[in-house]
Amino acid sequence: MSSIRFALNHMCAPSLRLESFFAAAKELGIDSVEIRNDLAGNAILDGTPAAAVKELAARHGLTIISINALQRFNEWNDERAREAAALIDYARDCGARALVLVPVNDGSGREPEARHANLRKALSALKPMLEAAGVIGLVEPLGFEICSLQLKSEAAAAIEELGARSTFLLVHDTFHHYLAGETAIFPELTGLVHISGVSDPDVSVGDMRDPHRLLVDARDRLDNVGQLRALLSAGYAGPVSFEPFAPAVHALKEPVTALKESMAYIAGRL
Template sequence: MPTPRFALNHMAAPSLPIEDFFGMATALGIDAVEIRNDLTGNAIIDGTSPETVAAAAKRHATTIVSINALQRFNEWNATRADEARELIEYAKACGAQALVLVPKNDGTGRADGERQENLRQSLVALKPMLDAAGIVGLVEPLGFDICSLRSKVEAAAAIDALAARSTFKLVHDTFHHHLAGEEQLFPELTGLVHISGVDDPTVSVADMRDPHRVLVAANDRLDNTGQIRALMEAGYAGLFSFEPFAAEVHDLKDPEKALRASMDYLSTQV
């Protein structure tokens, strides 16, 4: 089996300025990155222009896979439409290929019938906006019990009901896949995979949260290696993007060294 193709989400080293982040990716032999709009004091939220981001990516021969993310995308209203328009414009101007779409995760909008209609309404509204810009919408179900879109099966059904596979793809997040207890893979509809591990032996699956998400190593409880292998064996040939949220990762003095160790581990195990 070929070695997984890795990408780097800015959440892997959120304190690094965008130029240094791209430089670290290059040093790791990674040529694909995800930028974010939720990092205080960093691009995009600090007002860095998309042209500046595009120039930095060009200097490092780096492809911007996505902007992460339009939050609460399945709660469509005038505010969301404005946010979507702004992010899609930024994505196009900086050369990003896709926009990650994250559902609301506060316990609302979970009722059967309601959540499917909310999802459909948002996809219908987003499709012409994304198509006009040539940007892919990456739908990311979250595995948390309180999330309004936990299931990739449900997301895939909504995309197919609109015959919209050319516009929308799924994000397979190894953390959320494990939490949701999902078994079905959608390799042909998966546009990106987010990878992170949990090594805390004391936390229950139901209590796992973003601060538990570390770099994948031998004591990982999420079976990242099994998930990656299954996706690749099923035909997925895309990127596996590191997205750790744990403070212990963000505080590392040498994130490059830690990322390289995780890359080496996954490459040998998969």
């Protein structure tokens, strides 16, 4: 089994400026980070040029594994095409290896025919854009019942059908995988793993939402350790990135200490 390679998503500590976030990664002995385009007052939204982000990452000896994310990617239209072009250019220019692609999650576009057609239309349009920039598209199905792309098996089938394995890979998100109830894990098609834990004993699986997502600890209900063991045993050797959304995590005064504890817990269990 390959050893675990931890990474940090800026959602671990969204109040940290990019430089402080990069420094926190280095303090944890982590060399891979994900930056986001949904954090107000931070790069990318604050207008920081991609070249400045690239230089900052190089100074800290970090690889930017992804920009997170192009939202509603499978609702392809002129507006989406413009957003995609801007994010792909930014990814290329800041040295990010990939762009995370998040599907529509508002209950629309869920009918089987629409789902398949919308997914293929978006992937077909994105493929030449990503290839020209040398950026990978990371498709992230969301396990919520209302999501227009809930299963990794559907994304995998579309990627295979388009002969696009060199352009698109999957995100295995332990929270969404658990919610979707899917058993297949597609290690050979996985480009990134997102981890977060749910420890609230009272919330039902159907009611689990982003604010429940904490750092992984001994009370985790999602079987993060089991999911990681299965992926690593099947040959996955890519990054495993912390992506907690809980306000309690975002409010931590010492995020590095909490992350260190979670890393030690996971590594110890594996």
